[in-house]
Amino acid sequence: MNRRRTELLLLAFAVAVATVANVAVDVAYSEKVTPAVMTYSVALALLFGAAHLAVRFLAPAADPILLPCAAVLNGIGLVFQRRLDLAAADRAAQLGRAAPSGHATQQLLWTLVGVGLFVALLVVVRDHRLLGRFRYTLVAIGLFLLLLPSVLPARFSEVNGAKIWIRVAGFSIQPSEFAKICLIVFFASYFVEKRELLALATHRIAGLNLPRARDLGPVLLAWAASLAVLVREKDLGSSLLFFGIFVVMLYVATERTSWLLIGLGLFAGGATMAYRLFGHVRTRVDIWLDPFQDPTNRGYQLTQGLFGLATGGLTGTGLGNGRPETVPYAGTDFIFATIGEELGLVGVVAVLTVFALFVSRGIRVALGCRDDFGKLLATGLAFSVALQVFVVVGGVTRLIPLTGITLPFLSYGGSSLVANYVIVALLLRISDADRAFVERAPQATDAELTGEMTQVVVMR
Amino acid sequence: MNRPIRRVAVAALVLFGLLFLNVNYIQVVQADALRNNPRNNRLLLDEYSRPRGDIIAGRSTLVESKETDDRLRYLRVYAGGRDELASVFAPVTGYYSLVFGATGIERAHNDTLSGNDDRLFVRRLSDLLTGREPQGGSVVLTIDPEVQRAAAAALGGRRGAVVALDPKTGAVLAMVTSPSYDPNDLSSHDPEKIRAANKRLNADRNRPLLNRTAEEVYPPGSTFKVITAAAALEGGMKPSDQLPCSASIVLPDTRDVRLRNFGNSGCPSKVTLAEAMQKSYNTTFATLGMQVGADDLQEMAEKFGFNARPEFPLRTVASAFPQGLNRPQLAQSAIGQFDVRATPLQMAMVAATVANGGRLMRPYLVSEVLAPDLSSLEKTEPDEIRRAIGRDTAAALSSMMQAVVAAGTGTRAQIPGVPVAGKTGTAQNAGPSHAWFIGFAPANDPKVAVAVIVENGGGDDGATGGRVAAPLARQVMETALRERR
Numbered sequence: 001m002n003r004r005r006t007e008l009l010l011l012a013f014a015v016a017v018a019t020v021a022n023v024a025v026d027v028a029y030s031e032k033v034t035p036a037v038m039t040y041s042v043a044l045a046l047l048f049g050a051a052h053l054a055v056r057f058l059a060p061a062a063d064p065i066l067l068p069c070a071a072v073l074n075g076i077g078l079v080f081q082r083r084l085d086l087a088a089a090d091r092a093a094q095l096g097r098a099a100p101s102g103h104a105t106q107q108l109l110w111t112l113v114g115v116g117l118f119v120a121l122l123v124v125v126r127d128h129r130l131l132g133r134f135r136y137t138l139v140a141i142g143l144f145l146l147l148l149p150s151v152l153p154a155r156f157s158e159v160n161g162a163k164i165w166i167r168v169a170g171f172s173i174q175p176s177e178f179a180k181i182c183l184i185v186f187f188a189s190y191f192v193e194k195r196e197l198l199a200l201a202t203h204r205i206a207g208l209n210l211p212r213a214r215d216l217g218p219v220l221l222a223w224a225a226s227l228a229v230l231v232r233e234k235d236l237g238s239s240l241l242f243f244g245i246f247v248v249m250l251y252v253a254t255e256r257t258s259w260l261l262i263g264l265g266l267f268a269g270g271a272t273m274a275y276r277l278f279g280h281v282r283t284r285v286d287i288w289l290d291p292f293q294d295p296t297n298r299g300y301q302l303t304q305g306l307f308g309l310a311t312g313g314l315t316g317t318g319l320g321n322g323r324p325e326t327v328p329y330a331g332t333d334f335i336f337a338t339i340g341e342e343l344g345l346v347g348v349v350a351v352l353t354v355f356a357l358f359v360s361r362g363i364r365v366a367l368g369c370r371d372d373f374g375k376l377l378a379t380g381l382a383f384s385v386a387l388q389v390f391v392v393v394g395g396v397t398r399l400i401p402l403t404g405i406t407l408p409f410l411s412y413g414g415s416s417l418v419a420n421y422v423i424v425a426l427l428l429r430i431s432d433a434d435r436a437f438v439e440r441a442p443q444a445t446d447a448e449l450t451g452e453m454t455q456v457v458v459m460r
Numbered sequence: 461m462n463r464p465i466r467r468v469a470v471a472a473l474v475l476f477g478l479l480f481l482n483v484n485y486i487q488v489v490q491a492d493a494l495r496n497n498p499r500n501n502r503l504l505l506d507e508y509s510r511p512r513g514d515i516i517a518g519r520s521t522l523v524e525s526k527e528t529d530d531r532l533r534y535l536r537v538y539a540g541g542r543d544e545l546a547s548v549f550a551p552v553t554g555y556y557s558l559v560f561g562a563t564g565i566e567r568a569h570n571d572t573l574s575g576n577d578d579r580l581f582v583r584r585l586s587d588l589l590t591g592r593e594p595q596g597g598s599v600v601l602t603i604d605p606e607v608q609r610a611a612a613a614a615l616g617g618r619r620g621a622v623v624a625l626d627p628k629t630g631a632v633l634a635m636v637t638s639p640s641y642d643p644n645d646l647s648s649h650d651p652e653k654i655r656a657a658n659k660r661l662n663a664d665r666n667r668p669l670l671n672r673t674a675e676e677v678y679p680p681g682s683t684f685k686v687i688t689a690a691a692a693l694e695g696g697m698k699p700s701d702q703l704p705c706s707a708s709i710v711l712p713d714t715r716d717v718r719l720r721n722f723g724n725s726g727c728p729s730k731v732t733l734a735e736a737m738q739k740s741y742n743t744t745f746a747t748l749g750m751q752v753g754a755d756d757l758q759e760m761a762e763k764f765g766f767n768a769r770p771e772f773p774l775r776t777v778a779s780a781f782p783q784g785l786n787r788p789q790l791a792q793s794a795i796g797q798f799d800v801r802a803t804p805l806q807m808a809m810v811a812a813t814v815a816n817g818g819r820l821m822r823p824y825l826v827s828e829v830l831a832p833d834l835s836s837l838e839k840t841e842p843d844e845i846r847r848a849i850g851r852d853t854a855a856a857l858s859s860m861m862q863a864v865v866a867a868g869t870g871t872r873a874q875i876p877g878v879p880v881a882g883k884t885g886t887a888q889n890a891g892p893s894h895a896w897f898i899g900f901a902p903a904n905d906p907k908v909a910v911a912v913i914v915e916n917g918g919g920d921d922g923a924t925g926g927r928v929a930a931p932l933a934r935q936v937m938e939t940a941l942r943e944r945r
Contacts, residue, residue, distance in 0.1 A: 248468055248471075251464055251468075252461060252464040252465055252468060253461070255461070255463065255464050292497075292499075295499045296499070303497075303499060304500075306486060306494055307494055307495070307497060307499070307500035307502060308502070309483070309486050309487055309494075310486060310487060310490060310491040310492075310493075310494030310495045310500075311494075311495050311500065311502050311503070312487060313487055313488070313491045313495070314487065314488065314491075322502070323502045323505065326501070326502065340483070340487065344487065345483060345484065345487040345488060348483050348487070349480065349483065352476060352479055352480060352483070355476070356472075356473070356476045359472050359476075360469065360472075360473075363465060363468065363469040363472070366465050367462055367465055367466070372461055375461050375462075375465065376461070379465050379468055382472070383468055383471075383472060386472035386475055386476070387472075387475070389475075389476075389479070390475040390476075390478070390479060393479050393483075394478070394479060394482070397479070397482045397483055397486055398482075398486075399478060399479070399482045
């Protein structure tokens with residue numbers, strides 16, 4: 001049970017980080033600490049405490065690092081939402097308007113929903129392998145969620161030119177976040193079942209084992225679906241994310257490099273085609289190549305984000321002392337620039353390190369898992385976080401063209417936050433199964449279990 | 461399945477690695493360039509939210525920041541908001557504009573004035589910890605406000621420029637350009653007003669935003685004869701050596717292209733170098749230039765600072781002495797015509813070098829930089845660029861130039877009881893000739909060196925350097941001597 005004590009300690013640390021940061025924001029803004037700090041700290045302590053108890057009773061052998069990683073990122077995210085709320089209130093006061101409703105309290109509510117779903121999943125899904133049984137239901141839900149916004153009338157689905165929302169009764173849901181998880185579960189189950197076929201039925205051409213034409217079906221289908229998302233919903237980021245996850249999971253299932261090459265080829269083809277055909281893709285690429293050619297208009301967001309990061313420099317301006325609100329969508333797509341401005345390189349490196357830690361723990365879960373479905377599912381989930389972080393942070397820092405997707409746990413937005421708690425719950429569920437097995441079989445050591453040895457032991 | 465999972469882990473690691481490298485690149489390597497990008501208004505808004513340091517000259521504060529109750533807290537105020545006076549100092553102070561950025565000292569010493577100077581780091585840190593309102597450091601100019609005002613008054617709105625230097629140190633005592641502009645108009649908090657003012661100033665045909673002292677070049681005309689004479693003296697000639705003279709000469713290698721004395725005036729067939737200088741005989745100096753040779757004359761001009769942009773806090777352009785001259789071109793260049801071009805600052809440096817026994821000092825505009833608590837961050841030490849001419853050459857030039865003022869073309873520069881050295885110039889150009897005067901006083905112990913130009917002689921066809929520029933130089937030198945007793 002040492003693992004659970006570690007987790008509790010780390011969760012307490014996450015609450016402490018958020019508390020200190022909230023105090024810093026208050027001091028910078030009003031030179032006194034407001035009761036709100038207490039409210040947030042208590043709320044976070046209660047929520048994370050509940051999550052911890054759920055894990056303690058429902059998945060006692062689960063990985064102790066994943067949940068604290070999510071908690072610390074979620075806490076920092078809340079601090080920055082609060083900080084941006086204060087800036088928005090200041091601006092409104094200057095213009096003589098009423099302060100807009102706060103994003104931070106909203107995000108805290110979403111945290112409650114996320115943790116609630118996290119606990120519910122641990123209760124309902126007692127064995128991750130059960131999920132595989134629902135794979136066709138899940139893929140249907142996934143595709144439905146993914147493509148629904150594109151067929152809905154714009155007033156239900158379009159926000160700022162991207163048709164990726166479902167807006168009902170005052171709520172906005174970004175269904176692609178949930179579709180992503182449904183599809184990862186489906187891919188894991190489907191590929192594990194068909195892996196022999198996908199891996200073995202090949203032609204050998206030019207030193208590569210190429211799959212038979214008819215087995216290309218699912219790949220082409222995924223590719224077409226990604227393009228459909230891109231074309232119909234103008235959602236470059238999700239399109240890239242889905243296809244990347246798909247190809248990587250296919251590769252892991254089959255261990256065939258040819259699938260990676262085919263995937264890259266299809267990606268290159270799709271990207272070129274999209275660049276040729278679609279103005280919005282061309283615009284993104286043009287801005288990426290030279291954001292300063294139109295810095296007041298199309299390049300405004302990216303250049304202001306870069307200015308924010310640069311103004312932050314090594315140590316940042318300090319919480320509450322920067323001007324992150326200059327950047328459009330400072331709380332969602334550009335939350336990374338906001339953090340970089342006020343916490344500097346030190347802050348963003350810390351955040352990226354937490355993400356890297358999260359992903360590496362996820363991969364460990366995959367390596368330690370005893371069944372192929374669990375392995376592939378954990379890999380898919382962990383890699384999806386890595387790729388999503390790469391796409392959004394790479395976009396904000398001009399490493400790759402900018403595509404609007406959320407930064408897990410940090411960006412403002414309920415769908416993203418709740419969906420990411422689902423990922424944590426699934427990873428914990430799988431890791432609990434790994435460890436529970438180990439603890440029942442005391443002759444196997446940790447070292448053996450995390451290495452290739454595991455399979456030898458199992459196969460014997 | 462573990463092998464491909466490990467590879468995926470490595471791939472994820474590479475993705476994170478790329479992000480780490482890229483944030484380092486942006487937040488460290490590119491940080492300064494991006495931060496100071498004019499489109500980044502974060503620094504600007506920060507700068508306006510704290511008092512910027514003062515710009516001080518002598519006992520007067522030329523520029524200060526005053527608190528307002530609008531969104532940009534501090535307003536930059538020039539000469540207390542008095543437009544006449546503010547425009548006198550505008551070429552030096554520059555403006556500090558929300559729309560167009562900063563110019564002049566406002567730009568050159570922006571880091572100090574805004575408080576971003578690295579030397580103020582500890583101060584910023586303690587401001588942060590103690591909650592003291594951060595503020596910028598101050599810049600103390602070498603400008604003497606009285607001399608500056610006297611020079612501006614003497615120009616009286618005519619297009620032209622005056623530069624006064626302390627010949628021993630290179631300190632700039634006055635730097636006046638005319639017409640000028642009121643920097644208060646361009647430094648307001650209203651972008652519309654700023655744009656309107658800028659549009660009006662740019663449309664003005666007299667180009668009030670141009671700093672004529674250092675950003676504009678003119679043919680130096682006869683003032684350049686000081687350099688031609690210096691080259692001859694360095695080549696072994698003496699002031700008493702005889703040279704040929706006539707009302708006009710036919711330039712070599714040409715069919716009847718004539719170079720004439722000013723006003724076609726006649727002269728004895730033989731004159732000494734000193735007499736030629738005193739009366740400014742063009743024909744004698746043209747012949748002398750050809751004797752000296754194109755290379756030696758160019759070398760001498762470059763020793764005085766031509767063909768190089770002076771290191772100076774304000775925007776400057778290089779003065780030019782052309783290369784590869786043929787003989788007729790050389791003859792014209794020797795009297796400061798053809799393609800020879802000089803800024804008034806350059807010609808003041810020529811006068812100052814002669815005054816300083818041949819040593820060319822680096823001109824400087826800022827004597828001291830102060831921290832917000834008025835402790836000194838940096839004091840400018842006078843810096844010798846090079847010895848341009850020997851001590852004897854300088855002494856010989858000085859006495860020849862004294863003769864110019866005592867009984868030559870520059871008599872209107874005389875100051876009662878003070879020996880003054882000088883050289884007039886009446887430079888031909890497309891319009892009426894430019895009136896020049898360069899000189900220094902007192903000749904036996906120089907305290908001020910000046911260069912004066914009145915463009916197109918103030919619009920008067922018959923204007924000469926002696927008639928228009930010399931009395932102006934006298935007023936400036938008189939004021940400087942009174943101030944620097």
